[in-house]
Amino acid sequence: MLKPLLILSALVACACVSAKSSSTNSAPNGGAIFRASRCADCHATDLTGSKAGPSLEGLSANWTRSELTEFLADPAAVVSKDARLGALNMQYSQDMPAYDDLSSKQRDALAGWLLTK
Numbered sequence: 001m002l003k004p005l006l007i008l009s010a011l012v013a014c015a016c017v018s019a020k021s022s023s024t025n026s027a028p029n030g031g032a033i034f035r036a037s038r039c040a041d042c043h044a045t046d047l048t049g050s051k052a053g054p055s056l057e058g059l060s061a062n063w064t065r066s067e068l069t070e071f072l073a074d075p076a077a078v079v080s081k082d083a084r085l086g087a088l089n090m091q092y093s094q095d096m097p098a099y100d101d102l103s104s105k106q107r108d109a110l111a112g113w114l115l116t117k
């Protein structure tokens with residue numbers, strides 16, 4: 001009697017997992033990418049920054065969405081051309097890593113999400 005019950009509960013669990021993964025087919029979610037990419041390790045979950053990275057609040061004062069999308073793929077290239085970012089870079093022992101493993105769609109979604117903060 002116990003065995004069929006176990007099989008049934010395993011089937012139910014499988015159904016839940018597949019329902020969850022099918023929802024990731026929709027447009028990329030900037031907040032989820034921020035968490036999955038571990039940006040918070042340096043910028044904190046609430047974006048207020050840490051010893052390893054600056055605050056990411058109010059980015060819209062300095063960035064457009066497309067600039068930010070490009071920056072995420074190659075931060076060092078942008079830092080080397082921008083006096084404000086150059087000065088910011090001096091305050092941290094580690095540079096911002098490049099996120100060129102994210103697709104441009106993912107970087108765009110992340111940039112859009114960041115600009116609402």
Ligand code: HEC
Binds near residue numbers: 041
């Ligand atoms: C290892 C630490 C570290 C990680 C991880 C990290 N950053 Fe950074 N970030 C920095 C540092 C340091 C700077 C300052 C510029 C520099 O030194 O490259 C910076 C700068 C920035 C800026 C520019 C801030 C401004 O004032 O204009 C943005 C936007 C940003 N990071 C977003 C992100 C996002 C989004 C992620 C995850 C995809 C991320 N960072 C991951 C360390 C990090």
